[in-house]
Amino acid sequence: ATALTAIARRLDDNNTALNLAMAAHKLYPNEESRTALGDFVDQTTYARFFGGPANVVSSVAFSPDGQFLLVGSWDKYALLCDLQQDKWIQHLQHAAGISSVAFSPDGQLILTGSHDKTARLWDLQGNTVSNFEGHAESVNGAVFAPDGKTILTGSRDKTARLWDLRGNTIKTFDGHTDF
Numbered sequence: 001a002t003a004l005t006a007i008a009r010r011l012d013d014n015n016t017a018l019n020l021a022m023a024a025h026k027l028y029p030n031e032e033s034r035t036a037l038g039d040f041v042d043q044t045t046y047a048r049f050f051g052g053p054a055n056v057v058s059s060v061a062f063s064p065d066g067q068f069l070l071v072g073s074w075d076k077y078a079l080l081c082d083l084q085q086d087k088w089i090q091h092l093q094h095a096a097g098i099s100s101v102a103f104s105p106d107g108q109l110i111l112t113g114s115h116d117k118t119a120r121l122w123d124l125q126g127n128t129v130s131n132f133e134g135h136a137e138s139v140n141g142a143v144f145a146p147d148g149k150t151i152l153t154g155s156r157d158k159t160a161r162l163w164d165l166r167g168n169t170i171k172t173f174d175g176h177t178d179f
Contacts, residue, residue, distance in 0.1 A: 057072070099114060102143050115138035120132065135155035139155050
């Protein structure tokens with residue numbers, strides 16, 4: 001994995017570098033291979049799979065077991081890659097750019113935050129489980145609680161919201177004076 005990582009970092013061809021980084025992670029999933037893979041998740045990756053100019057990658061996350069990579073972009077898409085199969089398996093879409101991506105602690109659910117003022121909970125098959133609506137501005141961050149039973153979102157509207165997994169607001173935290 002170290003040799004593949006070193007070669008990947010020196011290549012001028014980002015597609016080949018990404019494939020080598022994915023191979024290194026598949027063979028030896030460790031912190032070094034995760035870092036190398038993260039280095040190559042960029043605009044070239046999006047161009048490769050969407051066949052055109054790419055937009056900026058805004059957020060990335062590994063599943064807790066290291067089997068999946070989730071990539072969010074300003075172009076409204078989050079892509080889910082199965083690292084064992086070396087292929088993209090889901091394209092999740094919002095109405096505006098994706099600002100945040102996360103996996104649930106058990107790795108069975110995906111959370112995305114968006115500039116469309118919402119966050120969404122998805123299953124690994126790409127089905128929407130819940131919508132989180134109520135922010136007046138873009139959702140800049142969305143995370144799971146460590147126990148996976150609640151979600152916290154932060155917004156440009158200067159609030160944070162705690163939600164249950166069904167999309168109901170439990171509590172709104174305000175008082176921030178800037179975004």
